Amino acid sequence: MQLITVPDDVYNRRIRRFESACRDNGLKMTHQRMVIFRDLARSTDHPSAEMVHGRVRRDIPTISLDTVYRTLTTFEKCGLIFRVQAEAGQARYDAGLEPHHHFVCTECKTIYDFVWSEFERVALPDAAGNIGHVQEKQAVLKGICRKCLDRAGSH
Numbered sequence: 001m002q003l004i005t006v007p008d009d010v011y012n013r014r015i016r017r018f019e020s021a022c023r024d025n026g027l028k029m030t031h032q033r034m035v036i037f038r039d040l041a042r043s044t045d046h047p048s049a050e051m052v053h054g055r056v057r058r059d060i061p062t063i064s065l066d067t068v069y070r071t072l073t074t075f076e077k078c079g080l081i082f083r084v085q086a087e088a089g090q091a092r093y094d095a096g097l098e099p100h101h102h103f104v105c106t107e108c109k110t111i112y113d114f115v116w117s118e119f120e121r122v123a124l125p126d127a128a129g130n131i132g133h134v135q136e137k138q139a140v141l142k143g144i145c146r147k148c149l150d151r152a153g154s155h
């Protein structure tokens, strides 16, 4: 899977947020945590713990998958990253806390970000409000991405 990197200003903003969240939560900024967070802050592919593990092993060859899992859970608790509700089974992580929505390709399992400001402005139906207090509203679209469509068309 090709890794698209985020623009420098977005990346730097995420790193600054990481540094202040560590301070606020009394979390030590260890080399391991830095390497793991940097990978997440730089990626747009909503990696699973396994994907993060595969990449950070280049910097820390001895790191275990379990350590990566635990670190991701810690980051999640500190509000630095969130889990994407996309597919049943594998948790995927997102360091993009700016409001955005997801397009999940059912073929290649890539999770794409997109902005949908109209959706964010639409009032919730009473039916949802009657259930309880809504904390966030996020859309997940499923379909087949352009890359997979092109690949299917070329055969």
Ligand SMILES: [Zn+2]
Residues within 6 Å of the ligand: 105, 106, 107, 108, 109, 110, 144, 145, 146, 147, 148
């Ligand atoms: Zn695809």
Ligand SMILES: [Zn+2]
Residues within 6 Å of the ligand: 046, 094, 096, 100, 101, 102, 112, 113
């Ligand atoms: Zn996302």
